[in-house]
Amino acid sequence: MNYMVRAIVPAYNESERITGVVRSLRGVVDEVVVIDDGSTDDTAIRARAAGAIVLVHSVNMGQGAALETGHEYVRRTGGGIVVHFDGDGQFQVEDITRALNVLGDSGSDIVLGSRFLGPSAHIPLIKRRVIHPLARWVNYIFTRVVLTDAHNGFRVLGPRALAEIRFTQNGMAHATEIIEHIREKGLRYVEIPVVVRYHEYGQKFRGGLTVIKDLIVGKFMK
Amino acid sequence: MRIIFQLVIAFLAFSALVSVARKKRENLLGPLGAFFWVVFWLALVSIVSAPMIAQWFADMIGIGRGVDLVMYVSIAVLFFVVFKLHIKIEGLKRDVTVVVRNQALQSEEKGRTSS
Structure with missing residues (x-):
């Protein structure tokens, strides 16, 4: 594979961690693209200083919107392979190389990270036992696709997936929307184990309800 | 009164x-x-x-009192209006997203071409 590999990093008020995230990514991918999603701190300045291409949303639009801005930037500048990587440093750069190898070897269009396939899942108990099983169930209702991890933000999109997938969901519902795209466009996908280290609790139960509301409203927008 | x-x-x-x-x-x-x-x-x-109009309609569809029918219909209409508002707000949000995205892409492109 001779495609350019670019990491898309949505970031909102991540000035404390963004420098470390960008620096760690620069050794693994060809280009780091940070989408500063309306931060009120100096996330954009620090990301730029660390060597990232920075696109700035003038207002906070949500993670799905930030990722799609990154997709559009990559499409306009030659395409290639895209890695979704969170700006808070919860993912591990070591997983990227493995995911890229899987993408090339398996001939799939998209590689999805899963916290439940590996032995080292550092997930809070309530999330593991209540929120994630519920999320998997909701995901299945909307997408008819069974995944071990319904809402993992670590993904690697090959050129075909990048061309086919367009997020319309601005918020966290994009994580379900992407599975819908995979099914509708017949994209080949593989799940691989990834390690996630939580700095904060992440998405809460209320956030899950917002996702369901956004998905229902989204059904009437098409 | x-x-x-x-x-x-x-x-x-x-x-x-x-x-x-x-x-x-x-x-x-x-x-x-x-x-x-x-x-x-x-x-x-x-x-x-x-008011007998509401009572007549209520009798026709088997609801006891005309005022109950008015309440049920009002609640249904309010739900519908709220739902329509949600759809409208989502549409506006998507329009704003397009504007914000284009602005971000254009200012990056401008920075790239000028440097």
């Missing part, structure tokens, strides 16, 4: 209908929306002027 209530509602409905007509003329309201609001206000005036 009842006549005062009926007059107040009739006046409100008349003002609302004038407002609907004005919005329709200014293209701020579509034909379906205008039709809905005209029917809504006329129905309200009819029921307030002659």
Whole structure:
């Protein structure tokens, strides 16, 4: 594979961690693209200083919107392979190389990270036992696709997936929307184990309800 | 007392209908929306002027009292209006996203070409 590999990093008020995230990514991918999603701190300045291409949303639009801005930037500048990587440093750069190898070897269009396939899942108990099983169930209702991890933000999109997938969901519902795209466009996908280290609790139960509301409203927008 | 209530509602409905007509003329309201609001206000005036209409409809569909029918219909209409508002807000949010995205991409491109 001779495609350019670019990491898309949505970031909102991540000035404390963004420098470390960008620096760690620069050794693994060809280009780091940070989408500063309306931060009120100096996330954009620090990301730029660390060597990232920075696109700035003038207002906070949500993670799905930030990722799609990154997709559009990559499409306009030659395409290639895209890695979704969170700006808070919860993912591990070591997983990227493995995911890229899987993408090339398996001939799939998209590689999805899963916290439940590996032995080292550092997930809070309530999330593991209540929120994630519920999320998997909701995901299945909307997408008819069974995944071990319904809402993992670590993904690697090959050129075909990048061309086919367009997020319309601005918020966290994009994580379900992407599975819908995979099914509708017949994209080949593989799940691989990834390690996630939580700095904060992440998405809460209320956030899950917002996702369901956004998905229902989204059904009437098409 | 009842006549005062009926007059107040009739006046409100008349003002609302004038407002609907004005919005329709200014293209701020579509034909379906205008039709809905005209029917809504006329129905309200009819029921307030002659409450037996609500009772007649309630008897026809098996609901005990006319006032119950009015409550059920009101709740259903309110749910529908809230839902429509959600759809409208989502549409606006998507429009704003396109503007914000284009602005971000253009300013990055400008920075890239000028450097």
